[in-house]
Amino acid sequence: MKRTFSTEFLYQVFALIIAVIIIHATYVTVVRPRATDVLAEQSLRVQEEENYTPERSVWVLIRDFEQEACFVLMLWAFAIMGYKASSAISERSLLLRELVPVRDGVRILPEDTREYARTIQAMPDRLRDMLLPRVLLTSLERFGSTRNVQDVSSIAKTLCESEGERLESELSMIRYIAWAIPSVGFIGTVRGIGDALGQAHRAVDGDIAGVTESLGTAFNSTFIALLISIVVMFLVHQLQSLQERLVFDTQTYIDHNLIRHMQARDR
Numbered sequence: 001m002k003r004t005f006s007t008e009f010l011y012q013v014f015a016l017i018i019a020v021i022i023i024h025a026t027y028v029t030v031v032r033p034r035a036t037d038v039l040a041e042q043s044l045r046v047q048e049e050e051n052y053t054p055e056r057s058v059w060v061l062i063r064d065f066e067q068e069a070c071f072v073l074m075l076w077a078f079a080i081m082g083y084k085a086s087s088a089i090s091e092r093s094l095l096l097r098e099l100v101p102v103r104d105g106v107r108i109l110p111e112d113t114r115e116y117a118r119t120i121q122a123m124p125d126r127l128r129d130m131l132l133p134r135v136l137l138t139s140l141e142r143f144g145s146t147r148n149v150q151d152v153s154s155i156a157k158t159l160c161e162s163e164g165e166r167l168e169s170e171l172s173m174i175r176y177i178a179w180a181i182p183s184v185g186f187i188g189t190v191r192g193i194g195d196a197l198g199q200a201h202r203a204v205d206g207d208i209a210g211v212t213e214s215l216g217t218a219f220n221s222t223f224i225a226l227l228i229s230i231v232v233m234f235l236v237h238q239l240q241s242l243q244e245r246l247v248f249d250t251q252t253y254i255d256h257n258l259i260r261h262m263q264a265r266d267r
Contacts, residue, residue, distance in 0.1 A: 008083065012173070015079035016072075023072045027063075035063035066188030066221040070181050074228045077177040081239050084170070088242050094132045095253050099123075100140075107263040113144035132250050135159045139258060147264045156254045164247040171240060178232045185225020192218025 038057045061067070100116050102108060108116065120128065120137045127133060135156050143152045 011083055012076075012080055015083075016076050019072050019075035019079065023068060023075060027068050031059055031068075032063055035059040061220045062224055064188055064217050064221055066184050066191070067224045069184045070221075070225045070228050073177050073181050073184070074232060077174055077232050078235070080174055080177075081235055085239055085242060088239075088246050091130045091132065092246055092249070094127070094130060095249055098257070099133065099136055100258055102257065102261045106261060108143070108258070108261045110144050110147045110264060113140040116140055117144075131160075131163050131246070132253060135250060135254055136258060139254060143262055143264075149259065149262045149264060152262060153255070153259055156259065157251060160247050160251040160254075163250075164244065167243045167247070168240070171236065174232075174236055174239075178229055178236060181229045181232065182222075182225045185222045185229075188221025188225070189218040192221065 035057070038059050042055075042057075062071070099120060101119070102116075117137055117140045120133050120140070123133055128137075138159060139152045139156050142155050143149070146152075
């Protein structure tokens with residue numbers, strides 16, 4: 001488990017670095033140059049055409065630093081969720097395999113647990129560390145030592161519940177990112193309003209261009225941040241649902257493919 005945690009932590013660190021590089025490079029080479037061109041063209045047409053109304057441009061909407069930070073956080077959250085979703089899908093694939101080959105009508109006695117446990121122990125480390133093999137192996141070992149089917153059912157349920165709690169706690173980082181995105185957008189709002197208030201004296205003299213641009217920064221950052229937050233939160237709930245189904249289906253698998261075959265001999 002420590003190795004898995006270290007691998008996931010390093011993945012998250014490198015995912016953040018790559019997200020920063022990709023988004024910043026895109027902004028430097030594409031977004032901000034195009035936003036500058038759009039603003040220059042709109043300013044020229046405003047001077048030339050009396051009734052011209054500038055249209056909202058996507059490049060202008062996303063050009064500021066707050067929107068760039070929001071996209072970095074979004075890409076980082078996507079990378080983390082992709083990693084966790086891939087792990088959950090890999091674990092679900094084990095549910096389609098017969099890890100403990102027991103035919104209908106055959107009973108597993110406490111003396112047989114070592115033989116069945118060897119099948120699980122022979123699996124590669126990467127697969128053996130997954131939820132289903134861990135619960136199967138623990139259940140077999142518990143049945144061999146206690147000879148109590150009810151005790152096996154209890155330990156399997158406890159392991160599945162603790163795994164569900166662990167998966168839930170590991171979503172805290174993604175939830176933090178989902179919370180941080182609208183907060184970053186609000187920072188842009190505060191910055192834009194502050195800049196607009198700093199240029200209020202120009203508006204009094206009739207020059208409202210600076211105030212308008214600053215207010216645009218304020219509202220654009222919040223608008224983009226809220227849109228990104230909606231998408232991220234939707235995917236978070238989908239990931240949580242996937243993980244919950246994994247835990248539930250694992251418990252069902254244990255009950256149907258293992259526990260119902262167990263029988264303790266009467267003493």
